[in-house]
Amino acid sequence: MLHSVCARRSSPLKRRTPTNRAVFLDRDGVINALVYRKEEGMYDSPYSTEEFLLLPRAAEAITRIHRMDMLAIVVSNQPGVAKGKCEASMLDAITGRMCEELRDLGVALDDVFYCLHHPEATVLALRVNCDCRKPKPGLILQAARKHSIDLANSYMVGDTSRDIQAGIAAGCRTIMVEGPNGSILPGAEPLFQVRSLYEAAEKIWEQGRLSCKYS
Ligand SMILES: [Mg+2]
Ligand SMILES: [Zn+2]
Numbered sequence: 001m002l003h004s005v006c007a008r009r010s011s012p013l014k015r016r017t018p019t020n021r022a023v024f025l026d027r028d029g030v031i032n033a034l035v036y037r038k039e040e041g042m043y044d045s046p047y048s049t050e051e052f053l054l055l056p057r058a059a060e061a062i063t064r065i066h067r068m069d070m071l072a073i074v075v076s077n078q079p080g081v082a083k084g085k086c087e088a089s090m091l092d093a094i095t096g097r098m099c100e101e102l103r104d105l106g107v108a109l110d111d112v113f114y115c116l117h118h119p120e121a122t123v124l125a126l127r128v129n130c131d132c133r134k135p136k137p138g139l140i141l142q143a144a145r146k147h148s149i150d151l152a153n154s155y156m157v158g159d160t161s162r163d164i165q166a167g168i169a170a171g172c173r174t175i176m177v178e179g180p181n182g183s184i185l186p187g188a189e190p191l192f193q194v195r196s197l198y199e200a201a202e203k204i205w206e207q208g209r210l211s212c213k214y215s
Helices: 058-067 088-104 138-147 161-170 197-214
Strands: 021-025 035-037 042-044 070-077 111-115 155-158 173-177 192-194
Touching: 021 138, 021 197, 058 070, 058 088, 058 197, 070 138, 111 138, 138 161, 155 161, 155 197, 161 173, 173 197, 192 197
Parallel strands: 021 070, 021 155, 070 111, 155 173, 173 192
Antiparallel strands: 035 042
16 A cells, blocks of 8 residues: 655656665654553554654654665555554545654655555455565565565664564564564564664664775
């Protein structure tokens, strides 16, 4: 599923060989804060624009990603609509809020890909065992096709093992941002662990410097 409301470029770069590099970003817990639901005793996505809060330095991190000549692309499971937790129009409004807040800070995402499906969805049309729900790599692969991305030289940044598994399955490097849902499953060990998206961007920059020096 694709939302291009806040695309930085009006059309994707068209090249035969995948030469663009990207940082794939999970949304909740990476760009914006998770919301604690007392009733359910768990951290969840925001389900209203009021609940959407950008995390500190997230916008700066995206600027830094662009300075490295990499695309910043959101790949996110958003099963809230499927589970009846929010309306599709609210998900769009929250995406709009994210883009607006980033724009106010001088940055724009290059694209946003959501998986809206869930195997136990109450909304039947979305009860699909799809290829795009992370830990599957479908969203990353869709983005890679559209934007001609060299996956081996790209990164997946997320706050759960699902994100890391999807990144590994797509052939990307992986970085985990610490958070309350961040227990690391066997086989889902990230290359690096950091405390924020900004730290992830710094890590990627350091790695780029190392490969310039020694290759
Ligand atoms: Mg997350
Ligand atoms: Zn899906």
